[in-house]
Amino acid sequence: MPAIATPTPARRFFIQPALPPRAAFLLLMALGACKEQVRPQRPTPTVSVEPAAKGALPYIVVANGQVEPNRTVAVQSLVSGQLTRIAIAEGDEVSQGQVLFEIDPRPFRAELQRVQATLARDEATLVRARADSARFAALASDGYVTKQQLDQAFAEVSALSATVSANRASLDRARFDLENTVVKAPISGRTGQLLFRAGALVRASTDQLVTINELRPVLVRFPVPEKDFEEMRRRAGVDKPLAVKVTPNGADTTKSIKATLTFVDNQVDRTTGSVLLKARVPNEDRALWPGQFVSVGLQLDVEQNVITVPSIAVVTTGTTSFVYVMEDGKAKRTVVKPGRLAGSLIRVDSGLVGGEQVIIEGQTRLSDGASVRLRGEEGDRPRKADSGGGQRGGNGGAGSAANSPRGNGGQSGGQGGQAR
Known part of the structure; x- marks a missing residue:
């Protein structure tokens, strides 16, 4: 039996009626209320100002420098011997010519006496030889002495004269050595660490006893780049004593120390491409110390x-x-x-x-x-609305904040504070 097709039911479509105008308006209002609230306006930025100045401006080359003593001496003994006395302490201020050390003088005193005795003997021999040569000359004129004997007498006088001269030089050296058993300060300054103690043996011109640094004045050495050096030559030359300001690292930058340029090296360092300069600082208050690092400002000129x-x-x-x-x-x-x-x-x-x-x-x-x-x-200061408003409310004469918080007096007080 043939299959009978079942008819498909027709689809039904429903058209939803449009919303009434009032409902659509309420819906739009509800959607608008759900939107993100407007962000508050950012406050006006607060700034500080300073007028642009027109005037003189120094041309200053800034560099890093290091302090060094004006003079430094490594004190050594000129004679060898035993150190018997130390007349200073470490870190003392000494003056030029002040006694620092003493070395046992007895061997040098004995040597001086020996040289003096040898000199006296040779001088006496020389006197006798001169007398003999005078007698030989008189005899030689009468033919009693040969010419050879006369020449020998004069040669002996010359030899003894040379010996006496050598003895006198030895005497001067012996006196010099005896004087140098007392070691004195060659310059004025401040002593460093003592490297030998009493009783130690020191060798002449080899062992360093102490170092003295002259601290008043001091020098500040600093390198200047080649381009700044060319600017310095163009503006001021190399022989002008330019003004220099020195500021110790870590110190108050507003308090600088005055100095004067005293040295310009005669060549450019090939390694660093800079020129070495030195400035002299009086340093009467000893604000600077050898080895200290400082900031240096070299003033070339002043632009107007x-x-x-x-x-x-x-x-x-x-x-x-x-x-x-x-x-x-x-x-x-x-x-x-x-x-x-x-x-x-x-x-x-x-x-x-x-x-x-x-x-x-x-x-x-x-x-x-x-x-x-x-x-x-x-506008940048905090407002005092309470005090201002209360006062103006009182002047309004109607009421107070305590008795009538929403009275005319309080309202006019608020307006007064807002106006201010």
């Missing part, structure tokens, strides 16, 4: 009519440098061409004319044309 701003005011992005200038409560971005640094200031070669109020604090949060508020202005 130069625009300067604090270096912290300049913002550099890529190859562009700019500052923010405050005008009518707005931050104006001004492109500048920065020059050389001079301490905390930087020279501005173009972009400013002087007198602009340059923002030096808070400029990293700014954009061109942004509203700013000057630090210290009335």
